[in-house]
Each structure stands twice: as C-alpha cells, then as structure tokens.
Amino acid sequence: MDFFRSHVLICGGTGCHASGSDDLIEEFDRLIEEKKLQREVKVVRTGCFGLCELGPVVIVYPEGAFYSRVNKEDVQEIVEEHLIKGRIVKRLLYHDSIAKDDTIKSLSDVGFYKKQKRITLRNCGVIDPENIDEYIAFDGYKALAKVLTEMSREEVIQTIKLSGLRGRGGGGFPTGLKWEFTYRAKGDKKYVCCNADEGDPGAFMDRSILEGDPHSVLEAMAIAGYAVGSDQGYIYVRAEYPIAVRRLNIAIEQAREYGLLGNNIFGSGFNFDIELRLGAGAFVCGEETALMASIEGKRGEPRPRPPFPASKGLFGKPTLLNNVETYANIPPIILKGSEWFSSIGTEGSKGTKVFALGGNINNTGLLEIPMGTTLREIVYEIGGGIPGGKEFKAAQTGGPSGGCIPASHLDTPIDYDSLMEVGSMMGSGGLIVMDEDTCMVDIARFFLDFTVEESCGKCPPCRIGTKRMLEILDRITSGKGQEGDIEKLETLAKNIKASALCGLGQTAPNPVLSTLRYFRDEYEAHIKEKKCPAGACTALLTYTIIDDLCKGCSLCAKHCPVEAISGKPKSPYVIDQEKCIKCGVCMEKCPFKAIEKK
Amino acid sequence: MKSIKELEEIRKKTLEKVNLRKDRKGTRVVVGMATCGIAAGARPVLLSFVEEINKRKLMDVTVSQTGCIGVCRLEPIVEVYKPGQDKVTYVKMTPDKVAKVVSEHIVNDRPVIEYTIGYVENRQNK
Numbered sequence: 001m002d003f004f005r006s007h008v009l010i011c012g013g014t015g016c017h018a019s020g021s022d023d024l025i026e027e028f029d030r031l032i033e034e035k036k037l038q039r040e041v042k043v044v045r046t047g048c049f050g051l052c053e054l055g056p057v058v059i060v061y062p063e064g065a066f067y068s069r070v071n072k073e074d075v076q077e078i079v080e081e082h083l084i085k086g087r088i089v090k091r092l093l094y095h096d097s098i099a100k101d102d103t104i105k106s107l108s109d110v111g112f113y114k115k116q117k118r119i120t121l122r123n124c125g126v127i128d129p130e131n132i133d134e135y136i137a138f139d140g141y142k143a144l145a146k147v148l149t150e151m152s153r154e155e156v157i158q159t160i161k162l163s164g165l166r167g168r169g170g171g172g173f174p175t176g177l178k179w180e181f182t183y184r185a186k187g188d189k190k191y192v193c194c195n196a197d198e199g200d201p202g203a204f205m206d207r208s209i210l211e212g213d214p215h216s217v218l219e220a221m222a223i224a225g226y227a228v229g230s231d232q233g234y235i236y237v238r239a240e241y242p243i244a245v246r247r248l249n250i251a252i253e254q255a256r257e258y259g260l261l262g263n264n265i266f267g268s269g270f271n272f273d274i275e276l277r278l279g280a281g282a283f284v285c286g287e288e289t290a291l292m293a294s295i296e297g298k299r300g301e302p303r304p305r306p307p308f309p310a311s312k313g314l315f316g317k318p319t320l321l322n323n324v325e326t327y328a329n330i331p332p333i334i335l336k337g338s339e340w341f342s343s344i345g346t347e348g349s350k351g352t353k354v355f356a357l358g359g360n361i362n363n364t365g366l367l368e369i370p371m372g373t374t375l376r377e378i379v380y381e382i383g384g385g386i387p388g389g390k391e392f393k394a395a396q397t398g399g400p401s402g403g404c405i406p407a408s409h410l411d412t413p414i415d416y417d418s419l420m421e422v423g424s425m426m427g428s429g430g431l432i433v434m435d436e437d438t439c440m441v442d443i444a445r446f447f448l449d450f451t452v453e454e455s456c457g458k459c460p461p462c463r464i465g466t467k468r469m470l471e472i473l474d475r476i477t478s479g480k481g482q483e484g485d486i487e488k489l490e491t492l493a494k495n496i497k498a499s500a501l502c503g504l505g506q507t508a509p510n511p512v513l514s515t516l517r518y519f520r521d522e523y524e525a526h527i528k529e530k531k532c533p534a535g536a537c538t539a540l541l542t543y544t545i546i547d548d549l550c551k552g553c554s555l556c557a558k559h560c561p562v563e564a565i566s567g568k569p570k571s572p573y574v575i576d577q578e579k580c581i582k583c584g585v586c587m588e589k590c591p592f593k594a595i596e597k598k
Numbered sequence: 599m600k601s602i603k604e605l606e607e608i609r610k611k612t613l614e615k616v617n618l619r620k621d622r623k624g625t626r627v628v629v630g631m632a633t634c635g636i637a638a639g640a641r642p643v644l645l646s647f648v649e650e651i652n653k654r655k656l657m658d659v660t661v662s663q664t665g666c667i668g669v670c671r672l673e674p675i676v677e678v679y680k681p682g683q684d685k686v687t688y689v690k691m692t693p694d695k696v697a698k699v700v701s702e703h704i705v706n707d708r709p710v711i712e713y714t715i716g717y718v719e720n721r722q723n724k
Contacts, residue, residue, distance in 0.1 A: 003652035005644065007618050039647065061618045062660035088629050126619055136605060137612035146601045248655030266602060273623045512688075 004018065004042040006083060009059045011125065013048030013211050014204065014243055015316055015365075016055035020072065020225055021045075024056055027075040028426055032083070036363030041083055046571055047212015049125035050113055053364035059125075065104055068094040096384075096405065112363050114381055117344065117354050120328035121368045124212030129247050129540065135215040141260050143334035144219050148268040151293040151334075156227040160330070162338035164350030169286075169323030170401065170427045171503070172349075172416040178320060181310035182228040185318035192221050193314060193321040195291055196244070197235035199283040200399030201450060203430035205354040206324035208366050210244035213328065216252035218274060220330035225272040228320050233274040238293050240281050248276055283454035284402075287502045288321050290456065301458045302502035321539040323428070325354055334588055349415035351428060358433035359396075359416035367410035369414065376410040381434055390435035393534075394518070398427025400447045400454075402508030403514025423514040424487050425507075439536035445473040447511035455505070462505030465496040469512060477540040486516065535597055536583045542598055545586075547572040549594035556586035556595065617657050624658030625704055627651075630675040633665035638678035639692070640671035647676070651704075659704060672715065678703060687715040 007186030010016075010025050028043045049057045056079070065088050067078065072094055081087045081348065088104065096112065099105045107113050118124075120231050120514035127134035135141070147156050163178025182190060197208040205583055210217065221233040237245055252274055255261040263271045277295045284290045285300040292314045294300035313319025329351060335343045342350045349371040355378070358364050362384035369378065374412055379385070394404040403424035405412060412418050416426050448470045457463045472485050486586060493509030500506045516523060525531045532540040545556070545565075550572040557565040557573055564580045575586070587595040629635070629644040638715070640663075666671035667675045679685050686709045686716045688699060695713055703709045711717050 003615060003648060004618070005648045007616075009619065040648065062662055082634075083665075084631065085665050086628070127616065133608055133612040134616050136608045137616050138608070141605055142609070145605055151601060266605075554703045 004040055005062075005317065006041045007061045008041060008043045008083075009046050009061065010043065011049050011055060011057045011127065012045035012243070013052070013124075013208055014241075016051035016057055017078065017243060019055045019069075021056040023072045024058065024070055024075060027072050028079065030078060031079040032521040033052040033422065034078060035084060037079075037083060044128045045130070047129050048121075048208040048366050050116075050121070050366040051094070051363060051473040052366065053362070056364055057094075059107075062538065063088060063104060064107060065089075066094045066097040066107065066110070067092040095544065111384065112365070112367070112382055112455040115373060115377055116368050117352050117370045118368045119218075119332055119344075120209060120325050120354055121212070121366070122332070123216065124208060124273070124366075127213065129212055129214055129586060130250050132215060132258060132260075134253065135213070139335060140215055140331075142421045142481055143228075143331035144222050144260065145266055146334055147223050148266045148270055153227050153229070155332070156223065157387065159334060159338045160227075163333045164338075164340040164345075165326065165329055165341065166349065166416060167323060168325035168329070168353065168428070170398065172426060175322060175326055176312060179224065179227055180324070181278070181308070182230075182318050182320040185311050187318045189232075189315075189317045190228055191314045191317055191319040192225045192228065192230045193295070193309075193319055194221055194231040194233065194235040194237075194327060195286060195288065195321055195323045196235055196238040196287040197239075197279045197291060198241075198428060199281075199286045199326075199454075200240065200401075200430045201427055201447075202356060202432055203365065203399060203428055204356045205429040207241050207244050208356075209324050209328050209354075210241065211247055214244075214247045215255065216328045216331055217248075217324055218251055218255055218261065220327035221274060222265070222272045222341065223330055223334060223596070224320055224322070226270055226329070226527065227439070228318075231271045232272070233272065234277050234295055235274060236277045236279055236295055238281050241280040245276065245278065282456070283450075284502070284504055287504050289502070291321070292319065301456050302504075304501060321561065328355075337411070346413060346415045346418075348417050353414065354432040355429045357383055357431050357433070359432040360438070361388065362387055371415045372413045374411050374413055375405060378414070378431070379410070379541070383433065386433065386435050388435075390437065393434050393436050393438055394440065394443075396424075396432040396434065396509075396511075397430065398425040398510070399421070399430045400451050401425060401504065401510055402427045402430075403510050404434075404518060408518075423510075423517050425510070429452070435535060437534055439477070439532050439534040440522050441532075442477055442514040442534075443537050444512045444515045445470065445477055448473055451504070455508075459499075459501035461496045461500040462502075462508060465492055465500075465506050466478070466505075468492055469496075469509065473512070476523065476526045477532075477537045479530045479537075481523075481530075483527065484519070485527055486523055490516065531598070541582050541585060542577060543575055543580060543582060543584070543594050544598070545573050545575055546596055548595050549592050551594070553591065555589050555591065559585050559589045561585065612655065614652065614655060624660070624681065626679040627659060627704070628677045628679065629659045629661065629663045630667040630673060630677075631663040632667070633720065634666055634670035635673045635675065640674035642693045643674045643676065643691045643696060646693040647700070650696050650700045654698075654705065655686075656704065669715070672718065675715075678709075680707070688713045689702065689715045689718050708721075 142573040157179045165175040166172045279285045285294045287302045290300045290302040309319040354368045394406045453461045552570040564576045674691045676688045
C-alpha cells in the first residue's frame with residue numbers, strides 16, 4: 001500500500017541534523033516497525049522548516065502537530081500516544097502552535113509563519129529532497145516542460161524581466177537583464193553557473209534551499225540554459241556543506257535518470273547537463289570572477305570587470321551566473337507568471353527574500369518574507385522578540401559587506417533601496433539581531449577581522465588597508481585608542497571603497513562606516529573615556545565591590561582564579577585591579593549583588 | 599522521460615501520497631483507537647478506510663485516530679466530520695461496513711443510518 005494515513009516529517013536540515021534528527025529518524029523507523037505500523041505511517045526526512053532554534057523539529061500529519069526539541073526518548077511517547085492512540089503529546093508541542101481552545105493551529109497561523117510568504121522555500125520542510133517524485137508532485141519540472149514546449153527563448157527572458165526579480169546573492173542586479181545580456185552575447189559555447197558559495201558569517205539561506213529542495217535549482221538552471229542558449233551548467237558549492245552536496249548529487253542523478261537533464265529533454269531537442277564543483281571555503285570565491293577562476297582550476301582570485309561574465313566568463317565564454325535563491329524563484333515565476341510575482345513586494349524590489357535570523361533573538365531560524373516587511377515585524381513578530389527582556393540595539397544585514405540598522409530605523413521596510421538608504425544593504429540574507437549588551441565597535445572589529453582573514457591579497461587596498469583598519473579597531477577596543485583614530489578609519493574606509501579591486505574589498509569598510517554613522521558616541525567613549533558603554537570590551541571594564549552591600553562572606557575571594565580579591569571576613573572585600581583579569585566570576589558568585597561592572 | 603504526459607502521471611501519482619502534508623478543510627474520519635477500540639478490532643477498520651479512500655482518490659479526506667470515545671461496549675467507533683454538518687458516529691464497525699460508509703456518506707452525503715449510534719442503541723433497547 002502506497003497510501004499512508006499519517007506522515008511523520010522530520011527535519012533533516014543542518015540545524016536539526018546537528019541537534020540529532022538522524023537518531024530520531026532511526027528511532028521512529030525502529031518503533032514503527034516494532035508496532036507494525038509501517039504500512040500506515042510514513043517517515044520522511046525533509047529540508048529545513050525554519051525554526052532551527054526549536055530543533056529537532058518533527059511534524060505529524062494529518063493533524064499537523066508541530067513537535068519541537070524532540071529527544072530520542074520522546075519518540076516512544078509520540079509513537080505510542082499519537083501514532084497508535086491518536087492522542088497528541090501536548091508537552092512536546094511548540095507552545096505557539098496551540099490555539100486558545102487547545103486545538104492545534106494551522107502552521108500558517110503560528111506567529112513565526114504568519115507573516116511569511118514562502119516562494120523559494122515552498123518545498124522546504126514539505127517534500128523529501130532525495131525523492132524527485134515528491135518534487136514533481138508539487139509541480140516540479142512543470143516550468144521546464146512549459147518553457148521547452150510553449151515558450152520561445154525571448155518569451156522566457158521577457159517573463160523574468162517583467163517579474164522584476166533581482167539578484168538575491170547581494171548585488172540586486174535585475175536578473176532578466178543578466179539573462180538578456182548572456183542571450184545576446186555571441187559565442188559557440190555558453191555556460192550557466194550557480195553561485196552556492198555562501199560565505200557570510202551566520203548566513204544559511206542557500207544551504208537550506210539546496211538541502212531542502214535541490215531540484216528547484218536544477219530545474220531553474222535548465223530553464224536558464226534554454227533561455228540563454230547553453231547546454232552546460234556548473235554549481236559551485238562549498239565543500240563545508242556536506243548534506244547539500246550529497247543531496248545535489250542525488251538530485252542530479254535522479255534528474256538524469258528521468259531524462260530531465262541530458263539530451264533531448266521532453267523531446268524538444270534541448271540538451272542540458274549540470275556538474276558540481278566544490279569550493280574549499282574561501283570567502284572571495286563567492287565573488288563572481290573569483291568563482292569562475294576557481295571552477296577553471298585556477299587560484300580563486302577576482303579580476304577587474306568589465307569584461308562581465310555575460311560576455312567573457314567561464315573559460316572565456318559568455319556565462320550566466322546567478323545565486324541559489326535567485327534560481328529557486330524561477331520555476332514559480334514561469335508557472336504563475338510575471339504579474340503574480342511583481343504583485344508581491346515593493347516598487348523597486350519584487351517578490352520575497354529569505355533571511356537567516358540569528359543573534360539575540362528568540363526564534364533563531366530561517367524565514368521568507370515579502371519585500372517591504374519592516375524590520376520591526378521581523379524582530380518582534382516573526383522573530384518573537386529579544387530574549388531576557390533586553391532592549392533591541394541594532395540589526396546587522398549584509399554580512400561583512402553590510403551595516404548596522406539602529407533601533408530608530410526599526411520601521412524601515414526591508415528592500416534593496418531602503419536598506420541602502422540607511423547605510424546597510426540587503427546582502428545575501430544574514431540578519432543578526434543585537435541587544436543592549438552588544439558593543440558596536442566590537443561588532444565592527446569582528447567583521448573587519450573576518451575580512452582581513454578572508455582577503456585574497458591580490459589588491460593592496462584590501463590586503464593592507466583592511467589590516468590597518470583592524471589594527472585601529474583592536475587598539476580602540478583594548479583601551480588604547482588615540483585621538484584622531486576615528487578620522488583615520490574614515491579616510492582608510494573612503495580610500496578602500498574607491499580603490500579595491502572587487503566587490504568584497506569595496507564593501508569591506510561598510511561595517512565600520514555604518515556603526516560610525518549611528519554609534520559614533522560609542523567609539524568616542526572608548527577612545528576618550530576608555531569606557532565601553534555596552535560593557536562588552538573586557539579590557540575597558542572594571543569590577544569593583546560596593547562597600548555598603550558587601551557582607552564580607554568571602555565567596556568572591558574563594559572563586560577568584562587569580563587571587564585578586566582580599567579582605568577580612570565580615571568586613572568589605574577589595575579587588576586588586578592590577579591582578580584582576582575581568583573574568584566576571586566574582587560578580588556571578590556574589591549572593592548580595594555587591595559587585596559592580598563598569 | 600520523453601513527454602509532459604509522463605511528468606503529469608508521476609505528479610498525480612505522487613501527489614496522492616504527499617497531499618496529506620497540506621492543510622486541508624475536508625472531511626475527517628476519526629477512528630477510536632484506545633485499548634478498547636483496538637481490542638474490538640479498530641485497526642482493520644482504520645486500514646479499510648485508508649484503502650477505500652485511496653482507491654476512490656478522495657484527496658480531501660483524512661483518516662485520523664483518537665483515544666477512547668467513551669462507549670467502549672460499542673467499539674470500534676468511527677466518527678465522520680463533514681464541514682458544516684453535524685458529526686455522525688458509527689458504532690460496531692467492521693471492515694465490511696467501510697465501503698458503504700465511504701460511498702454513501704462521504705461521497706454522496708447520505709449517512710448510513712443503520713450503522714449509527716442512534717439506530718444501534720434504539721434497536722438494542724427494544
């Protein structure tokens with residue numbers, strides 16, 4: 001019997017995988033067999049549901065019961081209570097999925113999903129990504145069939161142009177134009193490439209699409225191949241994404257078996273095949289010219305543009321290069337039309353955007369929102385607010401190329417142009433929320449540290465300039481900042497932006513510039529008063545004991561790892577600032593809250 | 599695969615299997631599956647429902663289970679919820695009775711009176 005009365009969907013994305021979803025699948029399989037339910041209940045490993053914070057996530061249909069943080073030990077209860085007796089295990093349900101009348105809310109009514117619109121993540125968490133039939137069941141490869149049998153190449157390009165889709169990798173260049181340039185370029189051989197070298201710290205949008213719905217990217221690349229006149233595609237994916245790589249390989253194999261990749265697809269005479277190329281994890285290889293150099297087997301370094309890839313790309317041939325998320329938008333646009341797509345979003349930014357939400361936020365995870373949704377809605381409604389009742393301080397978008405958005409701009413609609421205006425950028429979709437305890441100078445230092453580490457070294461502005469900037473930031477955060485440091489940072493930033501070779505270098509100073517724009521006073525406090533207002537830079541902190549509150553219990557002195565605290569029992573203790581390493585143990589241990597951090 | 603027809607066939611065939619994962623508002627068939635129900639033979643009844651519904655490709659019907667419905671002596675009990683209509687409770691169900699409930703009630707909107715709790719109870723009391 002192929003029809004099952006119940007489906008147990010278990011997230012197999014990297015997040016839940018890491019929190020043990022593989023063990024759950026094994027345990028479900030074992031118990032279901034033991035209880036002889038294998039003809040009634042089907043266990044499916046899916047892609048990411050988005051709520052990584054609550055992983056591992058298990059959803060049981062037809063009830064739609066959303067179980068969160070499931071342990072191996074809980075599986076038996078779910079099988080015996082829910083699958084056998086039909087009694088939902090309430091204690092494991094995600095609290096927000098229970099309605100007031102104790103029934104289970106539909107997923108689309110749960111706070112985290114309510115404001116979302118899932119286009120590129122449409123199949124993530126719904127289908128088994130290792131089963132091409134399930135992709136086909138939800139209209140997979142229908143768009144490819146449509147373009148090959150009903151549409152001319154020009155019509156396909158026109159549809160993408162009219163949809164208003166812009167590159168989701170960060171640049172935001174109109175996708176349809178890119179396709180048209182490659183289509184118009186003269187050449188006996190053309191290539192279609194997919195940039196899956198997602199490298200921003202904290203970003204995992206592309207990984208989740210590849211893991212949860214790999215066929216959507218393959219289908220879109222074949223459509224692009226038809227439109228621009230190419231028969232060969234390459235996906236450049238980082239080797240640090242083992243699950244994505246494995247599922248892509250399975251997907252390519254299955255698509256070839258079905259004749260959806262290969263020669264004479266749908267009997268139309270169109271040939272297209274895709275190969276994977278694994279990157280070794282260099283951040284710079286996400287830059288298009290460096291990426292193509294790496295595919296060619298050369299050192300991953302950027303080169304000046306023009307010529308742009310559309311005229312002279314991979315192996316010197318015209319090449320179309322789009323990001324994973326951009327591709328995942330293509331099949332729905334072909335099927336539902338450009339008008340449907342352009343009806344979503346704002347004037348200049350159409351459709352949706354996927355964000356990887358992280359940092360000081362309750363619902364860490366993956367979400368997809370219509371363009372124009374405000375930052376406030378993302379943080380407080382979808383994200384569930386800041387943990388511990390702390391205040392929102394800023395959100396960082398765009399990774400090492402982006403900037404910080406302060407609380408005063410919480411109502412900024414998220415789209416390409418508004419984010420640029422407030423001094424940040426869309427970027428590929430990393431969204432890091434920071435609370436009041438975050439030091440903005442330290443954040444800028446963190447991103448500069450990343451850029452210095454990842455600079456390919458080809459051009460001096462990036463290789464040397466970012467290093468000098470980092471040195472200044474290191475100095476400021478360790479309390480050795482000098483008068484004039486801010487101005488030096490600004491000059492360096494201006495020159496690097498103007499003279500670095502590639503996009504990564506040109507945007508590297510952005511984290512510093514945007515924090516200077518909104519949090520200049522924090523920089524000044526570090527330099528002039530040698531104080532860190534957020535209390536995050538340890539070198540600038542002093543721990544002192546308040547005499548009036550100290551009862552002389554000696555707990556702090558006992559726990560101090562460097563014996564910096566001395567005193568007589570029952571009279572106030574004193575911290576020797578020379579010896580203190582600012583570890584904070586004394587403050588944690590003090591039962592009278594008599595220790596102050598400043 | 600050489601034709602769109604083949605693609606469409608795979609789509610239809612697989613959709614039947616995965617359609618369960620979408621939120622639906624159609625008919626719900628709920629089988630009482632507590633100890634009493636299982637002992638009285640609820641499992642074969644549940645399987646018959648699943649098979650019958652699959653055979654007729656009723657994409658909008660879900661079969662689920664519940665705990666003890668309370669009238670253990672009348673198990674296996676099956677409740678059918680159709681949108682906008684009162685719940686109908688069938689008692690002392692057997693796999694043989696399932697086809698009729700599906701064709702008459704679920705498909706044609708005519709509850710099978712002689713299997714319902716009211717009918718069975720009245721007859722027993724007489």
